[in-house]
Structure formats: structure tokens, C-alpha cells
Amino acid sequence: MPELPEVETIVRSLRPFVPGRTVLTVDVRRADLRRALQPCFASTLSGRRVDAIRRRAKYMLFDLDDGRSWIVHLGMSGRFLRVETASNHETRKHDHVIVTLDDGAGLVFHDPRRFGLMAIDDSSSSPLLSGIGPEPLGDDFQPSYLADLRRRTRRTIKDVLMDQRVVAGLGNIYVNEALFAAGVRPRRKLSSMTSEECARVVRATREILKEAIEHRGSSISDFLDGVGRRGAYQWRRRVYDREGEPCPLCTTAIKVVTVGQRSSFYCPRCQR
Numbered sequence: 001m002p003e004l005p006e007v008e009t010i011v012r013s014l015r016p017f018v019p020g021r022t023v024l025t026v027d028v029r030r031a032d033l034r035r036a037l038q039p040c041f042a043s044t045l046s047g048r049r050v051d052a053i054r055r056r057a058k059y060m061l062f063d064l065d066d067g068r069s070w071i072v073h074l075g076m077s078g079r080f081l082r083v084e085t086a087s088n089h090e091t092r093k094h095d096h097v098i099v100t101l102d103d104g105a106g107l108v109f110h111d112p113r114r115f116g117l118m119a120i121d122d123s124s125s126s127p128l129l130s131g132i133g134p135e136p137l138g139d140d141f142q143p144s145y146l147a148d149l150r151r152r153t154r155r156t157i158k159d160v161l162m163d164q165r166v167v168a169g170l171g172n173i174y175v176n177e178a179l180f181a182a183g184v185r186p187r188r189k190l191s192s193m194t195s196e197e198c199a200r201v202v203r204a205t206r207e208i209l210k211e212a213i214e215h216r217g218s219s220i221s222d223f224l225d226g227v228g229r230r231g232a233y234q235w236r237r238r239v240y241d242r243e244g245e246p247c248p249l250c251t252t253a254i255k256v257v258t259v260g261q262r263s264s265f266y267c268p269r270c271q272r
């Protein structure tokens with residue numbers, strides 16, 4: 001599932017090509033994504049110029065010249081790929097939406113499991129984006145923010161970090177990696193953590209995300225960026241999906257536990 005670094009990587013890969021281009025046609029082949037596309041989706045997007053591309057949480061936002069945004073979420077298995085020449089693109093199974101631009105390029109939304117979604121909306125008032133917590137790489141995600149939450153929840157640190165209302169864009173891979181880097185076990189209750197541990201988790205989260213963006217995300221299953229390149233962070237992960245392998249710091253075998261129905265990987269010696 002694409003997390004913040006993968007979505008950021010797609011946005012950055014498209015940024016040299018898409019802003020300034022106008023949408024010529026919108027071919028909706030399947031409208032029944034996680035939620036149905038708006039009936040006016042294609043007619044609203046057609047003729048609009050894309051002025052900018054940005055990311056909020058795990059959403060891509062294509063800001064349009066009428067003030068609204070084309071909002072895209074990749075769900076579990078979505079891909080968003082630019083093809084140089086739309087007319088040469090051979091449509092594959094699971095290509096659900098194909099947009100052509102005025103330079104002849106195409107933007108293809110491909111999603112076998114159809115957990116992704118798209119909408120045209122005002123990004124400042126869209127229900128899709130309201131209630132999402134601060135960006136982890138922004139100024140609002142500080143040690144004091146996490147420390148202040150201790151009194152208000154009995155949840156584990158893993159569950160807290162996975163909650164999009166608490167902090168935006170994190171998923172299983174990067175939460176596991178961040179908790180390893182911070183030396184905190186995924187099952188620790190946030191309320192039991194010291195201020196120093198909260199600070200370490202915040203710092204580690206930011207560092208892991210920056211490192212993952214630098215390496216253009218993780219292609220553990222089948223992630224590709226917006227121009228079809230694989231990411232390279234999968235070669236750097238320390239604990240995620242490494243059950244039984246030696247910890248890179250102390251060589252103890254990595255363990256796995258289930259937290260919130262997701263596998264959590266940790267080093268029993270380095271993490272407390």
C-alpha cells in the first residue's frame with residue numbers, strides 16, 4: 001500500500017511534466033472505485049488546466065485552474081502512471097481512468113483491487129481531507145504534540161502513529177521502521193512512554209520518511225512512480241518484513257507481533 005513516501009515520489013516524478021498542461025479527454029472505463037466517481041467527474045475535469053501538483057497525507061492533489069482540485073488516492077494497489085503518448089497506450093485490464101493532456105501524454109489510473117478513489121473538489125473543504133492530522137514532515141508534528149497525547153489515549157504507539165487523524169500519511173512499513181529507529185516496541189502504550197521516548201519517535205519518524213523519499217519509496221510489492229521507475233527503499237529497511245533475520249544493530253533475530261491486525265516487526269533487544 002503506497003504510504004507518504006511513495007505518494008510524494010509519484011508527485012515529484014510527475015511535477016516536471018504535468019503542471020501547465022490542459023486536460024483534453026477523460027475516459028472513465030470503470031466508475032465503481034472505493035466510492036463511485038462523481039457523475040460529472042469526466043465533464044468537470046475535461047478542459048481544465050493543471051496548475052500544480054502536491055501531496056496531502058496519502059492523497060495526490062492536482063490543482064485546477066477553476067480553483068478546485070482533482071484528488072486521487074491510490075488505496076491498496078493503485079498506480080498512477082504517465083505515458084508519453086496516450087494514443088500509443090494499449091489499455092490493460094484494471095486501467096480504470098485514462099486522461100489525455102494537450103501535449104499528447106496520458107495519465108493512467110490502474111487499480112486491480114479498486115480501493116483507490118478520485119474526486120474533483122475544493123481541497124480546503126473536501127470531506128476526504130478534513131480531519132486528517134498534521135503532516136509528519138511539517139512544523140506541527142513535534143515531540144510535545146505526541147507527549148501531550150499520552151494523557152488522552154490508552155492505545156499503543158503503533159496504533160497512534162497509524163491513525164491518520166493523529167498524523168498524516170504513515171502506514172505499516174514506515175511506522176515499523178520509525179519505531180525501530182526510535183528503540184520503542186510497537187506494542188508499547190503511548191501513555192507509558194517518557195518525554196524522551198516521544199521525542200525519539202518523532203525525530204525517527206521524520207528521518208525515516210526523509211530517507212524513504214530520498215530513495216523514492218519502497219517497491220516491496222509492485223510500487224512504481226509516475227513514470228514507471230521502481231523505488232529503492234526496500235533495500236534499506238531494517239525490520240519490516242524481516243522476521244527471523246538478524247537485527248542490523250545487534251544481530252538478534254527480528255520478531256513479529258500483531259498490532260491492530262497488522263504485522264509489526266521489531267528487535268527484542270534494541271526496542272523497549
Ligand SMILES: [Zn+2]
Nearest residue numbers: 247250267270
Ligand atoms: Zn537489535
